[in-house]
Amino acid sequence: MSLLPIIEVPDQLLREQSAPVERVDDDLKRLIADMFETMYEAPGIGLAAVQVAVPRRLLIIDLQDPVEEDGDPVKDPHVFINPEILKASDARKSYNEGCLSIPDQYAEIERPDIVRARWLDQHGKSHEGEFDGLMSVCLQHEVDHLNGILFIDYLSRLKRDMIVKKVVKSRKDREQAAIL
């Protein structure tokens, strides 16, 4: 297993449409394992393949509290391959979202409260289910990644540009600090 680098804004790869997964083979299973390792280490509760520079329709979610306390946190890994949102509730809910590709920036984002989805798992088996709460928020956030959409796209252009500027500046500052 290996940690994969997570790409950040304004990397244009994050703006691409990810292509459907055609085969669930050993290469894909290795990618899934590496994505889990990368997500747990970050730490994050979700990760789309495009965030590790693989523009394929694959995402993972684990809502467990990623902060290690004494004792092992109970893992609850979920794999979604070629996910489709079939239905979204009219009712909406807002959540303070963050993104590993937009480090340290958060904003209240309103989305449909409940969604119905269909997807394949890591064995190629088809599933359908309904999600609410944080699982619904996270699944919608990840499916957006597969379509080149980021949570900042729901903000005003001014706020979006400010956030991207901050991320670029803090990355430059970190790189400078690493040299000195």
Ligand code: GNR
């Ligand atoms: O770790 C993450 N936390 C989070 C919090 C609120 C809404 C969405 C997320 S997903 C994010 C990880 C990530 O960037 N996934 O694409």
Ligand code: NI
């Ligand atoms: Ni994200």
